[in-house]
Amino acid sequence: MLDLYPSRVKENPSITKRKDPVIHNSTSQDGPLNKNDLDFYEENGYLLFPNLFSSEEVEVLQNELKRNMDENKASNEPHIVREAKSDQVRSVFDVHNNDEFFNRLSSHERIVNIAQQLLGSQVYINQSRINLKPGFKGNGFYWHSDFETWHMEDGMPNMRAVSCSIILTDNYHYNGPLLLIPGSHHYYVQCIGETPENHFEQSLKMQNIGVPDNDSINWLLEKGGRIDSATGPAGSVLFFESNTMHGSNSNISPLPRSNAFFVFNSIENKLVEPFANIAPRPEFLANRTNIKPIEPKSFDLTKKAFALS
Amino acid sequence: MLDLYPSRVKENPSITKRKDPVIHNSTSQDGPLNKNDLDFYEENGYLLFPNLFSSEEVEVLQNELKRNMDENKASNEPHIVREAKSDQVRSVFDVHNNDEFFNRLSSHERIVNIAQQLLGSQVYINQSRINLKPGFKGNGFYWHSDFETWHMEDGMPNMRAVSCSIILTDNYHYNGPLLLIPGSHHYYVQCIGETPENHFEQSLKMQNIGVPDNDSINWLLEKGGRIDSATGPAGSVLFFESNTMHGSNSNISPLPRSNAFFVFNSIENKLVEPFANIAPRPEFLANRTNIKPIEPKSFDLTKKAFALS
Numbered sequence: 001m002l003d004l005y006p007s008r009v010k011e012n013p014s015i016t017k018r019k020d021p022v023i024h025n026s027t028s029q030d031g032p033l034n035k036n037d038l039d040f041y042e043e044n045g046y047l048l049f050p051n052l053f054s055s056e057e058v059e060v061l062q063n064e065l066k067r068n069m070d071e072n073k074a075s076n077e078p079h080i081v082r083e084a085k086s087d088q089v090r091s092v093f094d095v096h097n098n099d100e101f102f103n104r105l106s107s108h109e110r111i112v113n114i115a116q117q118l119l120g121s122q123v124y125i126n127q128s129r130i131n132l133k134p135g136f137k138g139n140g141f142y143w144h145s146d147f148e149t150w151h152m153e154d155g156m157p158n159m160r161a162v163s164c165s166i167i168l169t170d171n172y173h174y175n176g177p178l179l180l181i182p183g184s185h186h187y188y189v190q191c192i193g194e195t196p197e198n199h200f201e202q203s204l205k206m207q208n209i210g211v212p213d214n215d216s217i218n219w220l221l222e223k224g225g226r227i228d229s230a231t232g233p234a235g236s237v238l239f240f241e242s243n244t245m246h247g248s249n250s251n252i253s254p255l256p257r258s259n260a261f262f263v264f265n266s267i268e269n270k271l272v273e274p275f276a277n278i279a280p281r282p283e284f285l286a287n288r289t290n291i292k293p294i295e296p297k298s299f300d301l302t303k304k305a306f307a308l309s
Numbered sequence: 310m311l312d313l314y315p316s317r318v319k320e321n322p323s324i325t326k327r328k329d330p331v332i333h334n335s336t337s338q339d340g341p342l343n344k345n346d347l348d349f350y351e352e353n354g355y356l357l358f359p360n361l362f363s364s365e366e367v368e369v370l371q372n373e374l375k376r377n378m379d380e381n382k383a384s385n386e387p388h389i390v391r392e393a394k395s396d397q398v399r400s401v402f403d404v405h406n407n408d409e410f411f412n413r414l415s416s417h418e419r420i421v422n423i424a425q426q427l428l429g430s431q432v433y434i435n436q437s438r439i440n441l442k443p444g445f446k447g448n449g450f451y452w453h454s455d456f457e458t459w460h461m462e463d464g465m466p467n468m469r470a471v472s473c474s475i476i477l478t479d480n481y482h483y484n485g486p487l488l489l490i491p492g493s494h495h496y497y498v499q500c501i502g503e504t505p506e507n508h509f510e511q512s513l514k515m516q517n518i519g520v521p522d523n524d525s526i527n528w529l530l531e532k533g534g535r536i537d538s539a540t541g542p543a544g545s546v547l548f549f550e551s552n553t554m555h556g557s558n559s560n561i562s563p564l565p566r567s568n569a570f571f572v573f574n575s576i577e578n579k580l581v582e583p584f585a586n587i588a589p590r591p592e593f594l595a596n597r598t599n600i601k602p603i604e605p606k607s608f609d610l611t612k613k614a615f616a617l618s
């Protein structure tokens with residue numbers, strides 16, 4: 001397959017134009033998003049919906065997150081990621097496959113319908129996780145485009161995926177919210193360095209390959225004109241395009257941050273062999289088997305699963 | 310001398326009430342600050358004046374900062390502090406003593422009159438520095454009360470000092486601005502741990518003694534109700550009380566931060582022997598010789614010094 005977005009091959013970084021549409025064959029007739037929403041996403045590469053989930057729903061989601069993390073407390077399976085300096089569980093991956101509640105959540109029409117509209121097709125989950133980031137000593141995460149990694153290490157052919165972060169704690173400016181460079185999704189930053197095998201074992205904690213250079217970040221910021229922060233109350237939901245440059249600062253505040261995170265990929269954009277010429281990353285980071293389009297479901301999150309018809 | 314604020318002696322941290330007034334014998338008749346300003350400072354422990362210096366003055370200040378840092382590029386004197394991972398100068402201390410321009414700046418009536426009013430007496434400079442904090446990889450600095458260190462390691466007897474930070478680059482929420490816990494200056498957090506000799510050599514980079522515990526920070530935040538960020542355009546000036554709990558997150562944005570920093574101490578609060586039973590820190594961190602009250606001066610920063618009468 002033709003590599004539309006080569007990276008990690010040249011000695012010097014470079015910036016090329018995006019080759020895929022941002023919104024794929026959709027109009028405001030095709031889903032819940034209106035023209036303003038679509039225009040904002042096209043221009044800025046993200047959409048933030050304050051209070052898309054109610055406080056009652058947030059309470060359920062927070063409890064389920066804690067329940068899942070408690071269940072995994074003693075596990076040493078690779079999809080459970082812990083804090084470097086303590087034993088605390090920081091992320092549980094693949095929750096749409098290994099947890100009944102989060103499997104249901106991943107099909108909730110309130111988020112799936114938006115993903116379908118943005119990607120102009122049926123969708124499936126390429127990666128999911130729940131995150132609990134501690135206060136006081138919360139580490140930041142440097143600027144990166146998810147797509148660069150998904151393309152090079154997972155074999156995602158096109159920019160036709162969207163990340164959905166359901167924010168489960170209030171996000172303030174000072175507790176390490178996600179920062180985004182508006183408009184950065186229109187450009188592809190070709191990074192330097194060769195990808196080592198099993199790079200993911202290191203890169204989940206701190207990325208050093210697939211990291212954009214300073215000049216490219218400066219250039220994107222000059223184009224975009226500003227840095228936006230995904231702040232908002234618990235229950236807000238952030239959708240951001242696969243190639244939007246994002247990162248976060250550290251968090252010395254006592255206020256921890258938690259979220260549920262789903263990457264929706266177009267059913268027409270299934271993974272092929274990684275473009276970095278390495279073995280594919282594990283299934284919990286990039287689903288490639290048993291791919292089926294999600295059937296969006298309407299249900300009340302605050303009711304037990306057995307109450308469903 | 311009686312130690313009003315013991316710290317680093319007990320096995321467990323504790324919080325006591327402040328024993329000094331916040332505003333010392335002053336009213337709105339005594340200086341440039343009005344009643345609202347004084348009330349805000351009394352309640353919150355800081356005051357931020359947007360654009361106290363004009364953009365023309367900021368340009369002069371920025372150039373003088375660069376000039377001074379360039380002059381000190383090759384120096385290996387201890388008052389020049391460099392980045393851990395590069396050779397770049399990060400801070401130059403004692404600029405009110407070793408640099409003609411910053412000596413003049415430290416006597417500018419626009420800042421000295423405010424310090425005098427807050428401290429209710431004549432003032433002198435206890436510590437000064439200019440800072441250039443890089444973008445992309447700027448480190449944060451954990452919560453601390455300056456007074457705790459000044460008391461224990463420098464022998465400052467009372468809470469009767471104020472820090473003045475002249476902000477020389479635009480401070481945004483996302484480039485690591487100073488964070489403050491409003492009202493925290495009313496309480497003294499007694500820290501644990503014993504102070505090693507020459508602790509300052511380490512603590513200028515990362516503090517590990519005199520660091521407040523998590524429970525105390527939580528308690529202060531609950532009392533204060535919020536965290537405030539010192540954001541604002543270049544030329545803004547932040548005054549914050551010696552005991553106000555403050556810190557900063559990291560800065561992944563490309564935008565560096567620079568400032569000129571003066572600690573004004575009351576002439577009635579001169580340093581004695583350190584309360585931690587260690588040798589006093591060097592003069593460049595804590596002035597104790599040739600202390601004379603500052604005579605506030607009115608002059609035009611954008612005019613050369615020789616234009617003064």
